[in-house]
Amino acid sequence: MIREDATIDSGALYDVANVLGMSDQQVRLCIKRLIADGQFTQEGRGRKALLRATNRVRSTITPDREYVRYMYAQDTGSAPWDGVWHLVAFGVPESVRAARDAMRDAITRLGGAPIQGGLYVSPNRWEGLISAAATEFGVGRHVATLTTTDLSVGGVDAPRELVDRLWPLDQIAERHRRLLVVAERSLSALRTASPTEHLTIAIELAAEFTQAVEPDPLLPPQLLPQPWVGTTARAAVAACWAELLKSGRQPIRLFRWYADVIAEVSQTATSDRTASSLPAADHCV
The missing domain is CATH 1.10.730 (Isoleucyl-tRNA Synthetase; Domain 1)
Structure with a gap:
């Protein structure tokens, strides 16, 4: 409900929350938590208040x-597939399990499908995003990327059949x-x-x-x-x-x-x- 000037009308917030099954008391508690956490400031009181997103929140609400x-x-049809498969492999030591799990989660969020342990594939160009994630989690030296137009998994190499198998x-x-x-x-x-x-x-x-x-x-x-x-x-x-x-x-x-x-x-x-x-x-x- 954040508008283009980074504000929320409290009256509208209460009305919508009521329709969605929330009580006024629940809304007030949520607003108090948001203010206490430094995510919003409040001008006015009750349903006539104006909630304004802080700079910290404004920097995080832009969608991808x-x-x-x-x-x-x-x-x-403006982004047709070029026939290239993009793969990433990683072997992160057990001693940094948290970073390994974070890297795996990032790969799956980017649409990667597992082929086998530590090896994932996507039909989309993702090398820059993979590199950024590896750097963020400090596992860059354990990650390798490659591309191929000749992918076969379990004897399946037809692109549409591979997609059916992997996703x-x-x-x-x-x-x-x-x-x-x-x-x-x-x-x-x-x-x-x-x-x-x-x-x-x-x-x-x-x-x-x-x-x-x-x-x-x-x-x-x-x-x-x-x-x-x-x-x-x-x-x-x-x-x-x-x-x-x-x-x-x-x-x-x-x-x-x-x-x-x-x-x-x-x-x-x-x-x-x-x-x-x-x-x-x-x-x-």
Whole structure:
């Protein structure tokens, strides 16, 4: 509910929390904790108060725009797979188990699938992110990366069959099916929603979107069953974001960021299609 000026209207916060089943007392306790922790300051009291995010919080609430940008670029066909598999191997000593576990978690968050102990693969270029994670956890000298266009796992080498074998496509698809249901319901409800309902729908949509996309390895469309429900669900969410920005009220910062990213991707995709349809220069009269 953080708006573009990094504030939250307490009255709206109470109203939305009530709709979601929280009491006023629970909301007050949550606000007190946020203020005590230095995440927000408060101007005024009760439902008329204005909560303002501190600089510490402002630096952490920006979503991973590059992740969202790449996701929608894949959906629009602007980021096709180049046929290269990207692998990372690591052998971190038992003496630094915490760092080893952190590195493994980072690799799986980046969409890596395990091939065998300490060896993971992704169809996406991730070397920079892997290097950053290895540096953060102090295990850089125990990590190796490589690329190949000739990957075989257990006798399987066809790219689509490898994806079926290595990633839980059914689970990924099911999360996006739930997202699609929520997005379609939200889009219909937003057109006639009251201000409180508007914010409630936005929060529920954001929560479902996070549950669907955070564990998504962003596999290229060329390697997925078609039509892919993830593409359909994310298009429905984008329509909701656009509808959320039509209200005329100060928009929630998160949805403005997402809408801006989608607009950038759509413009790039349109430009690419236009350029590809133009005749070559040496054929022009």
